[in-house]
Amino acid sequence: MxxxxxxxxxxxxxxxxxxxxxxxxxxxxxxxxxxxxxxxxxxxxxxxxxxxxxxxxxxxxxxxxxxxxxxxxxxxxxxxxxxxxxxxxxxxxxxxxxxxxxxxxxxxxxxxxxxxxxxxxxxxxxxxxxxxxxxxxxxxxxxxxxxxxxxxxxxxxxxxxxxxxxxxxxxxxxxxxxxxxxxxxxxxxxxxxxxxxxxxxxxxxxxxxxxxxxxxxxxxxxxxPEVLDATDLELVRGTARSSLAQSLSAAGLGGARRGGQAERLVAPLLAQAEEYAERYTLEHEQRAVLGELGLPLHELPxxxxxxxxxxxxxxxxxxxxxxxx
Amino acid sequence: MSPDPAKETKDSSRHAQDGTRHHLSPARTLDLDPLIDDPKTRIVVCCGSGGVGKTTTAAALGLRAAERGRKVVVLTIDPARRLAQSMGIDSLDNVPRRVKGLDDSASGELHAMMLDMKRTFDEIVEAHADRERAAAILGNPFYQSLSAGFAGTQEYMAMEKLGQLRARDEWDLIVVDTPPSRSALDFLDAPKRLGSFLDGRLIRLLTAPAKLGGRAGMKFLNVGMSMMTGTLGKLLGGQLLKDVQTFVAAMDTTFGGFRTRADATYKLLQAPGTAFLVVAAPERDALREAAYFVERLAAEDMPLAGLVLNRVHGSGAARLSAERALAAAENLEEPRIVDQDGGKAGLRNSPDTYGSSEPAAVPESAAVPESPASEPDSPVDPDRTVEQLTAGLLRLHADRMRLLSREQRTRDRFTALHPEVAVAEVAALPGDVHDLAGLRDIGDRLAAGRPELPETDA
CATH class of the missing domain: 3.40.50.300 (P-loop containing nucleotide triphosphate hydrolases)
Incomplete structure (x- = not known):
């Protein structure tokens, strides 16, 4: 050292x-x-x-x-x-x-x-x-x-x-x-x-x-922290909004019907997931670039x-x- | 700047009605369009600590002003490669280039240039010295080190270039990015320092032998000088000292005085057509630096337009707190483990809220995992993936909300110190900006003065 x-x-x-x-x-x-x-x-x-x-x-x-x-x-x-x-x-x-x-x-x-x-x-x-x-x-x-x-x-x-x-x-x-x-x-x-x-x-x-x-x-x-991985993000995109609303409702976050509290959370949560997905892809690309530099890599949270x-x-x-x- | 109470009231009431959206609400919103549209605004200086998006902000403002009809030049110091390419200034030739691809329906123009500090220094020399003397200066080792970018040169040359661009009077608006200084101070101090050094007492002493000759009245100076040169000679070595002396002698006779130039630039920065924008991100260090800069500008009588706060996060679901989101995520994840063999088909909705279009928000205390409102009804869905995914979305949201409250705290600290400073907030983008469309987007966000949030419509 x-x-x-x-x-x-x-x-x-x-x-x-x-x-x-x-x-x-x-x-x-x-x-x-x-x-x-x-x-x-x-x-x-x-x-x-x-x-x-x-x-x-x-x-x-x-x-x-x-x-x-x-x-x-x-x-x-x-x-x-x-x-x-x-x-x-x-x-x-x-x-x-x-x-x-x-x-x-x-x-x-x-x-x-x-x-x-x-x-x-x-x-x-x-x-x-x-x-x-x-x-x-x-x-x-x-x-x-x-x-x-x-x-x-x-x-x-x-x-x-x-x-x-x-x-x-x-x-x-x-x-x-x-x-x-x-x-x-x-x-x-x-x-x-x-x-x-x-x-x-x-x-x-x-x-x-x-x-x-x-x-x-x-x-x-x-x-x-990695909250959702690439597979998850793909699955999120393929999931019906109504299923997500029902799931949110099941978690105690309000009604899943159109206009219900849980249902109204779906769009903003999905928007955040899209932002996360975009960043996730960028971060992976950057990690790969760093990897090519051939030096020991440390990550701090x-x-x-x-x-x-x-x-x-x-x-x-x-x-x-x-x-x- | 005097506060505008009418505007403040309007803003705060708008915030109150806008309960579903979460903003870092500034005491005053900085309106950038009136600033860049005003023909009296001739110079906008973007300053702030490194890594807060100064260059991008300068470029975006320049583009916006140009597309709104002004003839603009953006002076950048050290742009990221792809940002420079997006404006077509990837060649470092120290000359403003016209940026193509603009919406020129308002008949504005955008020019951009990247500062080459050595080239700028060389140009000053070439412009002021005859050919032979210029060659002597340019070939001097001391000059070569000085111009290649030691402490202060970049700051000085940026200001020199600004002065030159302003003197050409070809543009209605000059947007300047400032050097990534070790501290905010350098940018204001360096020109003065270099100017007063090159024009100052020390230089007179160093060049004294040539100029003063044997004048008796100057004897005390000569004593001082020999002590000086003796010490400096010891320290630096005789050759370097000689280089410095030759350099200074050559400069001295060709320049109208560096101090005069530095003073002129300094006055230009204080002039009514100049506006400073302090750029920061909602992080502790950046805002601390910003607060310091605000104070420093006030002390120097430099006109501050406001603070641009980049990379502010928002959420379209700010009603849902981090704690509740996490609790809900745990709710969704728990039954998977507990009821591995559970066969009952889960209800997908909580019966107590189902059918009510506007149920009252669950109180914070009811949101803990063991909450009776949710546990007995926890679904045991055969299709677990949806629940896992939903839990993931909720965890993402919890992270976002924690970030939001951290940014809010940092922001509040700044606002408490400087409630008079108007703030424009720019929403964080997931990636970097690479093209004019990206810059235009930033410009829109800048002008909006507050983060654009995800729409909540389904």
């Missing part, structure tokens, strides 16, 4: 949720994981129902069996000042640079520098050891930028290394790149069983592979009550049962 688990996915597929569930799943049985956020959205804090995370590693959850999940929201500006302090003891100069707009420049505009700082911080956490020589974290899970930008984000170190041909940024980029391209790292893509996210997942995998970044697994999120902390633990259990940790 790779020690750096990067989770990406199209916007709206729930990659923050999946990353958090994965961090929880990997933390079970006394392990310690670090969940890292790089986009400044405070999605982790919202998910764990806590106040906004500072630029500081702090414990946010306990996993079954005594494991711990720490979280860190990486702020590129603070990471850069950190970095300047660490390597150059430039505390005061850092402030001067900030005044001039140089920090702003470096963290928001300078090509790729921001991304180097973000991935660099994550890689540092992966490699960090305590005094006894043990790794500080068993796993680092990164809630990464969306699929459309993930390859550029991870590969940016290569680009920076090409751009800054010497100097500490160059060296830093090289070091980070070695971790990201090794088997120490796995990049997972979260998708839904819908056409656009699946297409983006396929494109994303191709890009990651072309950049020789290690692709991990496909995580299909928010999978709806749609939680009827919406996402909350309990749901997160539920998804973590699901991931464990599916052998994700």
């Amino acid at each position: 790779s020690r750096l688990q990067v989770v990406s996915g199209k916007g709206g597929t729930g990659k923050t949720t999946v990353a958090a569930a994965l961090a929880l799943a990997l933390a079970t049985e006394g392990k310690r994981t670090l969940l890292v956020e790089v986009e400044g959205r405070q999605g982790i804090a919202q998910l764990f129902e806590t106040e906004a995370l500072p630029y500081e590693e702090r414990k946010i959850a306990v996993a079954p069996g005594g494991g711990e999940v720490y979280a860190l929201a990486i702020d590129p500006e603070l990471a850069l000042l950190d970095y300047l302090q660490m390597f150059y003891k430039l505390g005061g100069a850092g402030r001067a640079l900030k005044k001039l707009g140089a920090i702003d420049f470096a963290t928001t505009i300078a090509p790729g520098l921001r991304d180097v700082l973000l991935t660099g911080k994550a890689c540092e956490a992966v490699r960090r050891k305590d005094k006894s020589g043990r790794f500080a974290y068993d796993y680092v899970v990164m809630d990464a930028p969306p699929t459309g930008r993930i390859t550029r984000f991870l590969n940016v170190n290569d680009e920076v290394a090409g751009l800054a041909k010497i100097g500490p940024i160059h060296n830093q980029a090289q070091a980070v790149m070695r971790v990201l391209k090794s088997s120490e790292t796995a990049v997972h893509l979260v998708t839904l069983l819908e056409e656009m996210p699946v297409q983006e997942t396929a494109d994303g995998i191709a890009e990651l592979r072309a950049a020789r970044l290690p692709v991990g697994r496909i995580m299909v999120n928010m999978v709806r 749609l939680l009827a009550e919406g996402m909350d902390l309990a749901g997160l633990y539920e998804l973590a259990t699901e991931l464990r049962e599916q052998g994700m940790s």
Whole structure:
């Protein structure tokens, strides 16, 4: 199991949720994981129902069996000042640079520098050891930028290394790149069983592979339960409306005669079944497309009550049962 | 926007009468047709978090406006392939193309384009620099990285393109899709940031050696500069710094200032002819982002037209609660197991309701499986399949109703925060949109402002 688990996915597929569930799943049985956020959205804090995370590693959850999940929201500006302090003891100069707009420049505009700082911080956490020589974290899970930008984000170190041909940024980029391209790292893509996210997942995998970044697994999120299968749906279409009305009536839902309560339920229920059937077919097609990508596939259920902390633990259990940790 | 009490009253009374249909009823319904029909509306910006259907909404609105007689251009940032193909803009050439296949009886036109940010950046350079200088800039490694899409470039170029399209004045209406930003903020901030950087103090310092020469009065600047360049040089490596300096020097002399351009675009967004639409789906994260965007737009004096809520679910049988549907499904499934050998022919109707055309709704408490109203009469039909199927339909319905109430809760939270925001709801579609007919359908749904539900007629 790779020690750096990067989770990406199209916007709206729930990659923050999946990353958090994965961090929880990997933390079970006394392990310690670090969940890292790089986009400044405070999605982790919202998910764990806590106040906004500072630029500081702090414990946010306990996993079954005594494991711990720490979280860190990486702020590129603070990471850069950190970095300047660490390597150059430039505390005061850092402030001067900030005044001039140089920090702003470096963290928001300078090509790729921001991304180097973000991935660099994550890689540092992966490699960090305590005094006894043990790794500080068993796993680092990164809630990464969306699929459309993930390859550029991870590969940016290569680009920076090409751009800054010497100097500490160059060296830093090289070091980070070695971790990201090794088997120490796995990049997972979260998708839904819908056409656009699946297409983006396929494109994303191709890009990651072309950049020789290690692709991990496909995580299909928010999978709806199968209530009726293809045969059922065929049978539904062939069933007389009056029989359905009688059946509904038998279940205690009112009269089956024309205009009766049960009878009036038939049309809307059938309309819903048609919508379901259409979606069912689409989902099957998309599952087949995903299957052709040749990667391990995990499916996480749609939680009827919406996402909350309990749901997160539920998804973590699901991931464990599916052998994700 | 001032609330319209008369309209509100009308809406809520309509909801009350419409008891058989279940809506997420907004405080105010957003009427999109008057907005896109109004000749004074020149720019519509669709914004919101990723994956909520921004691009589709922008395209559908553009198509609708065009078919209602306006000359429209839709600027999309990163459309799904098949959506782009449906509009005939699958080639990424950074130029608006006329979309064919429209109903042009109202003599409108639809043009569409996909943003190529590098191309847009190159065009600015080519338009403002002489050939030799342009070549120097385009060949500069720093420029190449910057223009290929690092943080902020896409946002900046989208706004730049919007400014260009508006300046050409060839269209009555420009519909813009916004970049899938990491956060809503970037879209408003990036142009200003890049603009103020490229035109700012840091750049002056970096380019100072060339311009200031040995002017004594600027000595303090030079001290600052050498500290700066020293530090940056250490960090980035000397070559990169030199690239940046060359780039900036080349840009500086050819541009009338990036900040001016960024400011102009920013003002354009605040102008009376501009309307922002915040797009969201009835999900917690998307609506949280939407609420944030609403607040941010207000703080920036950007004119918000309303919220487009995509993928809202409805049900034509909303009277039947999830709990009752599940209980009924269990009723239908239970006897199959219990009465494996039961031979009595089941009555297909509950006698107590049979013959009554409008029986009173079964109270919630009577709907539990052990309810005496249904159990003794549970049919033991030899043809079990129908019952199984009916139970399946009821379970589907229960899922739908749970989804509905979840969406309702999420929606209510938003409305409680921002009751002033008008909302247009668009019913969820089972599949993606691939053609103009699909976009037209979305346009109809958008204009209706509320989900179209399955008809209840038999």
